[in-house]
Amino acid sequence: MRKALTIAGSDSGGGAGIQADLKTFQELEVYGMSAITAVTAQNTLGVQGVYPMSTDAVVQQINSIANDIGVDALKTGMLFSADIIDAVSQQITEYNWRNIVVDPVMIAKGGASLLQQEAIAALKQKLIPLSLIITPNIPEAEVIIGMEIKTKEDKEAAAKKFIELGAKNVVIKGGHDADPLETMDLFFDGCEFAYYSSKRIDTQNTHGTGCTFSAAITAEIAKGKKVQEAVITAKDFIQAAIEENISLGNGHGPTNHWAYKKRILQKGLFV
Numbered sequence: 001m002r003k004a005l006t007i008a009g010s011d012s013g014g015g016a017g018i019q020a021d022l023k024t025f026q027e028l029e030v031y032g033m034s035a036i037t038a039v040t041a042q043n044t045l046g047v048q049g050v051y052p053m054s055t056d057a058v059v060q061q062i063n064s065i066a067n068d069i070g071v072d073a074l075k076t077g078m079l080f081s082a083d084i085i086d087a088v089s090q091q092i093t094e095y096n097w098r099n100i101v102v103d104p105v106m107i108a109k110g111g112a113s114l115l116q117q118e119a120i121a122a123l124k125q126k127l128i129p130l131s132l133i134i135t136p137n138i139p140e141a142e143v144i145i146g147m148e149i150k151t152k153e154d155k156e157a158a159a160k161k162f163i164e165l166g167a168k169n170v171v172i173k174g175g176h177d178a179d180p181l182e183t184m185d186l187f188f189d190g191c192e193f194a195y196y197s198s199k200r201i202d203t204q205n206t207h208g209t210g211c212t213f214s215a216a217i218t219a220e221i222a223k224g225k226k227v228q229e230a231v232i233t234a235k236d237f238i239q240a241a242i243e244e245n246i247s248l249g250n251g252h253g254p255t256n257h258w259a260y261k262k263r264i265l266q267k268g269l270f271v
């Protein structure tokens, strides 16, 4: 059984963070493990509290996994502080892990900060150079690269800058694009650009889309898939999850992590 680790924050509401990651790992049939960086009190309306773990607690969770179970691929999500980023980067180097998916989580949909401002330098200098792939949304890419991203050309210029920072591959996600009909994700491996677009679903239930998407990439990489193939599967996974989104709570509800597997099972049964 292939094993995937998420190093991220807990979302008590279950739609994003560690909970979204583990649900996604399960659906894609890899064994899911977690190292929790912070506990958030969160629901569909927003983030009501952030309670970071000590850096030691994060390091110890990762050591416990590494020293017994092992990791085929890992993703990082909410890392919260420069100290946690430094420590996690050091462990990745020590354990010689290569299948690293970095989702540079900064701000929750309601506007709450999930990464301290002073941690951005550590993200750029320590963690991004270790990444097999980084998966920023447009606002995150703008902050990390320091440029406005409005056009296709801007996206491509930003993607090149991520490779210059040391990422081996990048996907700049299109959830925040201005286009009302389509979402366009740009994948770049340092050589060629590839665009993956899908119909934009008109729904407010998009809580945790970024977490789910990067977790799906991680699961596929853990199974030995090439990075670009993993991105293609992740795009299908998130599209199905958003199409069958769940109306829970009074704000941004979650996506449906079961939808992708359900469709595959249905095809298997009925084709």
Ligand SMILES: Nc1ncnc2c1ncn2[C@@H]1O[C@H](COP(=O)(O)OP(=O)(O)OP(=O)(O)O)[C@@H](O)[C@H]1O
Pocket: 016, 107, 108, 109, 136, 137, 138, 173, 174, 175, 176, 183, 184, 185, 198, 199, 200, 201, 202, 203, 206, 207, 208, 209, 210, 211, 212, 213, 235, 238, 239, 242
């Ligand atoms: N309304 C939508 N319809 C279809 N696909 C969407 C929609 N919103 C986002 N996506 C897709 O979901 C994935 C995640 O993109 P997005 O830009 O929303 O990430 P994010 O902002 O990091 O998410 P979050 O911070 O909520 O976890 C991308 O593949 C994007 O194209």
Ligand SMILES: Cc1ncc(CO)c(N)n1
Pocket: 008, 009, 010, 011, 016, 017, 018, 040, 042, 077, 078, 105, 107, 108, 109, 114, 207, 208, 209, 210, 211
């Ligand atoms: C814990 C956590 N991680 C990531 C996100 C971004 O969706 C969130 N809202 N909460």
